[in-house]
Amino acid sequence: MEFLQTYFNLLIVGCCVVVGYVWTTLTNPEDKSRRFIPLVMAVLGIALACIDSGGVSVEIMLSGAVSGLASTGCYEAFKQLILKPKWITQTETTIRRPDMAHDEKAESEKDEKEGE
Missing domain, CATH: 1.10.10 (Arc Repressor Mutant, subunit A)
Incomplete structure (x- = not known):
């Protein structure tokens, strides 16, 4: 080298x-x-x-x-x-979206419990 x-x-x-x-x-x-x-x-x-x-x-x-x-x-x-070519951003969005939906659901449930 x-x-x-x-x-x-x-x-x-x-x-x-x-x-x-x-x-x-x-x-x-x-x-x-x-x-x-x-x-x-x-x-x-x-x-x-x-x-x-x-x-x-x-x-x-x-x-x-x-x-x-x-x-x-x-x-x-x-x-x-x-x-960042299109295949990277497409892969990231398809991988992250289900996780993000799960995280958002968990956060909304957490917020509801804190509000009670």
């Missing part, structure tokens, strides 16, 4: 996440160009790393590629954890 951390550039990851997000937002979900996003992010990461360092070497290119590919993983994690 230390190997990847040495070649991880947060600035490049941020730039690639923005470009990937714009690409996915502007294209249709059935668009076949979306399958090339990881490849484009790796190439964009290499280009940004070379510009950032002011030179070209295998180590710089590896750093850019790792950072560009990490951006696709960051985007997916963001999408899964923060934006």
Whole structure:
């Protein structure tokens, strides 16, 4: 894991996440160009790393590629954890509603007993 951390550039990851997000937002979900996003992010990461360092070497290119590919993983994690897809919210509501109804019934019975 230390190997990847040495070649991880947060600035490049941020730039690639923005470009990937714009690409996915502007294209249709059935668009076949979306399958090339990881490849484009790796190439964009290499280009940004070379510009950032002011030179070209295998180590710089590896750093850019790792950072560009990490951006696709960051985007997916963001999408899964923060934006909460529909299947998570549907599952939560179907699981919680019966429990909530039971809890509300118990609370109303408790309130009735306290009122007496």
